[in-house]
Structures are given as structure tokens and as C-alpha cells.
Amino acid sequence: MEILTAIGRKAGSWAHERAVQGILDTPPIVAQDDGLILFSMIGTAVLLPYLVAAKSLHHHLPRGKIVLLDDGTLTADDRAVLDKHCDNPEIIVKADVETAPCPQDNCWERLLSILDRRSNHFVIQLDSDTVTTGPVPEIAAAIDANRSFTLAGGLDEAQHGFKSAREISQIFHANGPTTDHVQAHAEAAMKTLPDADIRRYIRGCAGFAGFAKSSDGRATVSRFSQQMDERLGNTWRQWGSEQVASNWVIANDPDPVQLPYDRYINHWDEPMPESPAFVHYIGTYRYRWGNYSRTTREAIAALKA
Template identity: 35%
Template structure:
């Protein structure tokens, strides 16, 4: 290992420490009050992400008040975490991940989250909110989707549209051919005609991100997920259980809900694409501490929240 590796590792540890120290400030903000008519917010949360999750949740709820909040608890969530959730979000609904395991569907890798969404979407509009997001300003696109029962997902900076499965499959196959071990999401996308069932070329796909997605009431079912999972498992075998397949499934499901939309970039984006129009940021893994934006925006939100409460 060279010197640059150690320097990068130390810098990351420093950034994590600074952010976590700042994030504790969320515990001093007012507890979240649930509304009557808003969406259900659902997240799968790991022990290490409890404070970032509360930041994500409260910054979102400041712009769109939820009627219900559901946490699908990763096995690492302990009694202290649960007590903190209940203190900060009175009325929160805590469910264990194993409650949403389903025969024919992989376990782990956030699959229980998608199955939980399929369960709750029978009752109303569900928004999946990752713990590593922050809402910076009014989210008009999302509010409109909720009001009109329109499903949505995050897009990528270079594509904010639904694309036919045949076209995506050709694109993914060409990229698989250039990699000795292609990423599992590429392999799944190359098999989109299998996912579509019987080669239904009228199906579409959104190459988006499952970190922030909205699902209209009764927009899909657990049976839809199970059927998709079984088709894909038969085609790609054990690879279907790898991390990344749930995102593919979410993209496919949202892409084929009638009227569904892709949120526009850079209004909803990652930290490396922010501009003056940005209202929500997904601080995805390798970009989490990019240029200190996560820390800066967390401080800004906490400052506003505490000032309003004073």
C-alpha cells in the first residue's frame, strides 16, 4: 500500500468524524410531527446511519410532511436506536427486515425494503428515502407526484427518461462485452427482455437510482416482484442475490408503472452535479464527502431548524 492510500484513508476518517459530530445536532431539533394527508416515508436503516437518517427524514419532512414513517430495521439496529427513533419521531412504525422476506426473492441487499414498499403501497403513496439524502429546498416535483398519485425515481445526469427494454439491453450487452467481470446491474440490464417476460418489447426501463423513489397507491404488488425475481434468477443464477439487483428491480418496476416520471437532474442530484436549481442531494457512497458539501448542507439545515425552534 502506498502513501496516497493512507492519506486518503485518514482524510475519509476525518470527514466521517466531522460529519457525525455535526449530525448529532439533529437530536436537538424538534421531534417530527406527522400529518394527515401526506405520503408514507419508508427507509431501511443500519445502526451506523441512524443520525444521517434523522437528518434525511427531518429535512424532507420540512418540505413535505408525511402521514406515516416506517423504518425497516437492519439487524444491526439495537434497543437504543429504537428508543431514539421513538423519541425523535413519535408514531414511527418499526419493522424488522426479516418480516419482509419472501420465498422466491433474495434476502439482504435492501430487498426487504422493496418488499416492504410492495406491502405498504396497497394502503397509500409510499416514498423510499435513503439515509444519505438531504432536502435543501422546496421539492415541487415530488409534491406534485404525490398529489396526482404518480410514481417517480431519481434519474442519472445523462439520462432522465424511460427507454425501451430492447434498446437498454443492447447497450448493456455492449458494455458487458468490454468487462471481464461486468457489474451485476449491467448483467441484469442485458437480460431486460427476460425481465419483461416473453420478450415484451413494449416494456420500458429507467436507469435510475432506488435511493429516492415514489410509488403510487396500488402501483405494483408483491406478486410483481416475485415474478420478476424468479425470471431473473432462472436466467443469471446466483448472481441475482448480489448487491445491486434490488436497484435494477426498482428501476424496472417504476419504469413500467403507467405515467411514472424521472426526477430531473440537477434539481435532484448527486453532490458533484449541484447547481443553483438543486433541491435535493443524494450523497451516494464514493461522493459522500465530496468537497465537504454534505457537512455544509447538514449544518445549514440544522441552523435553520434550531433557529425556527428558538
């Protein structure tokens, strides 16, 4: 079974590599200086999938300008492609982002760069392994109302929504962390925070999240990160802590939005809804069933129409 799974994953990857090439034959994004930033951290390995992610979202939400965080691998040729297809985007170098007192690496430079820019912009964080497949009126409405939003982590998470930090600990980790993952340790520790009954949290997904204009900057995330560091130590510096922090920031913004999970989904090993508007292709299941290749081809066709 493992061999068959590996073969299927390889075949799916190969099919997607072929499908994604067509993005270079689609019209470039025309940036709008309208107070919206579409932000992503990318490198040379995900250049073409990123263009599908950015162009398909911009096609259904024709707003905003592109700002990118270079993970350190973008080449001169990559930057030329981005200049052509993304209307000369601002590109930040990851190594130039100061993270203290928050952790370094594991996407923290991405989150902190977003928070640095939300004083004058609504900022959408967009992963490269996503495809916008239909109209996104919920996103437009959130931007217009200046309400932060997040994609739910999964169907079970979507059913719980926004809760107090103490409730999250009790619902998911009543007897302590349920796994060794940093998210479990952080959520279990939330009940020990001095404002656990006031502060809120959501089990969201940092792969697609919107940060409303705010003067808060790094204040909320820095305070939260220091509290988690005091409780978790080195565990807080592991991969996944940035997503916990992103969820915390959004949950504690005024009147945030959880996107409806029947239209904005993570692609787990489960059937796709009939007409999703947005799909995040989680790494473990990215090439399962051929859905990533199919929606990529459909998005490229829509861009050419």
C-alpha cells in the same frame, strides 16, 4: 494520492459526525395520516444521519408518517430516540419479512415491504445518506397525481430516461454485459424477455424513489425476479439486484416521473449544481469536498429556525 484520499475521507467523516449531532436538538416530526409513508431501512450506525434525511424531507414536504425497517441492529435506546423524533413510527424487523420467490438480503426486504404497503399508501423510499436542501414541488405533484418517481442514477442516465427493456440492452450493453456488476448482467438480459419491447426500464437510483398507490403488490417484481433468476442464477442474488428491480417496478407503473437531475442529484465526484433540492451522498464520494457536512449543518439550521 491514495493516502491523501484516505486522510481526506477520514477528516470528512469526522466533520460530518460532529455536524450531525445537532439533529437531536431539532423539533420532532409530527406525523400525518394522509396516505403517504416515508420509508427507510436503518440501523444503529446511521441513526443520526437518518434523522437528518427524514426531518429535512419532512420539513420541505410536510406530509406523511414514518415507517422503518430495522436491519437488526437498532437498540432500545435507538428506538426511544426514534419514538421521540419520528412520532412513534411503525418499525418492522427485517428478519420477519418473507422474500420468496425474490432473493433474500441486499435490500430486498426493504423493497418488498414497500410494495406490501402501497395498496393504501403512496410510499417514498428514503436512504439515510440523503439531505433535502430546498423545496420539492416535483415530489408533491407526483404524490398528488399518484405517479411513481425515481432519482436518476447520474447525468448520463438522466439523458436516456424511460426506455423499453430492449432499448436499454442495446444502448448500454449491445455486445453483452459491460461489467461484472449484477446491474449490467440484468440489463443485458432484458432483451431476452418475452415482453422486452413492451416493458420499460430506467437507470434510476433506489436511494430515493416514490411508489404510487397500486393494487399490484408484489406481482410485477416477483415475475421479473423469477425471470432474472432463470437467466442469471446466483448473480441475481448479489448486491444491486434490488435497485434493478425497483427501477423495473417504477418504470412499468402508469406515467412515472424521472426527477430533474439539476435539482435531485447523486453526489458523484463532480461539481454540485447551484441550488439542488435533494442530494444523495453516494458512499464512494460521500465526504468529498465537505458538501455532506455543509448541507447537514444547513438542514439542521433550517429545522431550528
